[in-house]
Amino acid sequence: MKKRIAIFASGSGSNAQKLMEHFKRSPEVEIALVLTNNPDAYVLQRADNFEIPSHIFDRNEFYHTDHIVNLLKNLEVDLIVLAGFLWLIPKNLLHEYPGRIINIHPALLPKFGGKGMYGDHVHLAVLEAKETEGGITIHYVNENYDEGEYIYQAKYRIDKEDNLELIKFKGQQLEHLHYPRIVETIIKKIKK
Ligand code: GAR
Numbered sequence: 001m002k003k004r005i006a007i008f009a010s011g012s013g014s015n016a017q018k019l020m021e022h023f024k025r026s027p028e029v030e031i032a033l034v035l036t037n038n039p040d041a042y043v044l045q046r047a048d049n050f051e052i053p054s055h056i057f058d059r060n061e062f063y064h065t066d067h068i069v070n071l072l073k074n075l076e077v078d079l080i081v082l083a084g085f086l087w088l089i090p091k092n093l094l095h096e097y098p099g100r101i102i103n104i105h106p107a108l109l110p111k112f113g114g115k116g117m118y119g120d121h122v123h124l125a126v127l128e129a130k131e132t133e134g135g136i137t138i139h140y141v142n143e144n145y146d147e148g149e150y151i152y153q154a155k156y157r158i159d160k161e162d163n164l165e166l167i168k169f170k171g172q173q174l175e176h177l178h179y180p181r182i183v184e185t186i187i188k189k190i191k192k
Helices: 014-023 043-049 059-064 067-074 091-096 119-128 164-189
Strands: 003-008 029-036 054-056 079-082 101-105 133-140 150-157
Touching: 003 014, 003 164, 014 029, 014 043, 014 164, 029 043, 029 067, 029 164, 043 054, 059 067, 067 091, 079 164, 101 164, 119 164, 133 164, 150 164
Parallel strands: 003 029, 003 079, 029 054, 079 101
Antiparallel strands: 101 133, 133 150
């Protein structure tokens, strides 16, 4: 049986798209489900395009019921991959998937992480701090924002004239390049 991934995303889902493309023809790994807290998230359209089922949930379902844990268990999901997902992961999910939830963050943690640090907020803070390099961090997820053990980091150079669009682009290129292959390495180590 193939190993199974569930992707959580809150927005556009360009990273989710790269994961869907990467595993589309894999004999060993499949994306079983895409989950979102945002009914307007473009990631839902992307999942549809790949004929991957999706599930929309609200705060109550996520934080006060076991519905999502049960859904993932029933689908025999092995690994949870966050791809631009903005809510903190609740205890019941962490408990059911210890060491099996990973996230990507658009900065070189531990810099520019924590609550409220997502998407453009991160890039703007990086520019504001006049950093000469930016990067991405792929890490395990624990009960705090952006604090789990690091799995992989990659850097890009920031030139004086770089603006928001440019560093966003540089970061996104790195995310798209590395996230699918790191996810693949991790899921292949999981015993079914
Ligand atoms: C990505 O850059 C990801 O690193 C970031 O959200 C973006 C989602 O883009 N995640 C965070 O900021 C988490 N704190 P996408 O929807 O196009 O994949």
